[in-house]
Amino acid sequence: MAIERDREGTPPTGENAAHGVAELVLERDAFLLTGVGCDTASLPTSTRFDAERDLRPLVDVRERFAAFSLSLHPVKTRVIEFGRRAAVNRKNRGVSRPDTFAFLGFTFICSKSRRGFFQLQRKTRRDRMQTKLQEIKAELRRRMHQTIPDQGHWLRQVVTGHFAYYAVPTNSRSLSAFRHYVTDLWRRTLRRRSQKDGFPWERMTKLADDWLPAPRILHPWPDQRFAVKHPR
Helix, strand or coil, rough: CCCCCCCCCCCCCCCHHHHHHHHHHHCCCCCECCCEEECCCCCCEEECCCCCCHHHHHHHHHHHHCCCCCCCCCCCCCCEEEECHHHHHHHHHHCCCCCCECCCCCEEEEEEECCCCEEEEEEEEEEHHHCCCCCHHHHHHHCCCCCHHHHHHHHHHHHHHHHHHHHHCCCCHHHHHHHHHHHHHHHHHHCCCCCCCCCHHHHHHHHHHCCCCCCCCCCCHHHHHHHHHCCC
16 A cells, blocks of 8 residues: 655645645546544545555555554545546446545545546535634624725635635636635625625625635646646
8 A cells, every 4th residue: 555655755735635636536547545544643645546456455454553553543544436437337336426535625526527528526625615614704703893905805815825725627616605605704794893784795796806806717627737747
């Protein structure tokens, strides 16, 4: 069992690791060992096995962990069939469609393009978005009596940072939803400052357009990244 590592020999983290998994899945069909962790700590990782027969060494994983007084987490560790032909293979066997898995803020899904070809779909994890929105809500409460430009400047930084990580292909709906929810939280905060409802949606939409960046894809498709890093 081997975890993909970068050129310096250290496991990839953050954005690069998430994009690396996308390239890994597109390279060929794979069985993935996702979310390796123990009862006291968790190491987010995704390891590729090119064929089902390669999974046999996993039998020894529990024993290796036990040698260091560790154990595999029963929920965070699982082996799933994932890749271009996973859906077809599972359908031929009469089983459900391929499972999804979460990795570094994204949910990875075996999907299809409009032309019917395999497409790796990545979406923002729902729980991560909800947690972030709760943090923004609490901070807006604290900044309630700041000026609109001050609030707008802060929210622009927050939304820009969110898009910088999550603006990947196939994630447009999640980006638009995040911006909409942030706008709604901002509107609710401004309405609490006065008994008069001075912020109808028409005015709030204009305010959001003035301060919040529009959702757009910032990262290339995984196959384009793979072609650049591994030219033929």
